[in-house]
Amino acid sequence: MSGAEGFDYRTRTNGEVHIFHHGKLAKMLRERPAEDFLAAVKDGDAQEAMAAAVGNDGQGGGVQGSATGPGTHLHGNGAAHPHQEFRRKSG
Template sequence: MGNSPSGFEYQVFKDGSVQILHHGKQAAILRGRRADDFLDDVSLDDGQLIMARLTGNYRRGNERAARSHPRNLKP
């Protein structure tokens, strides 16, 4: 395992919304309570995994098993 997500960054705007970027491209915008909760969580941790989970852009651990599934094998 050991593949921790990377390439995420975020920007906080004056209105309190948070824009999450992945490799420079917008991945999500958080507003209101979600933005506040995100900022609280990020202040305690690096935030890469948090941002990956919020955007849905993270490995789930089953990629290797899926590669050998019969429907994914080329005839």
């Protein structure tokens, strides 16, 4: 049995592949990456192929490359909006 688990994927009629991890969308693939993924699933371990496509291959860290992709906070990595201190008005 492989180390990766909890992955599932679905294909759409337009060729997109949606990869889910524990029921949540983790990655969406289109065109050539989707075709490569489907070939990897057909030829090998589906859980390992999904983990590699999402970037969760046991090497630590989250998905790289996108500030709003899975593995980052809901609204990005905070680079565009730095932390602000808010004060209450008194009186």
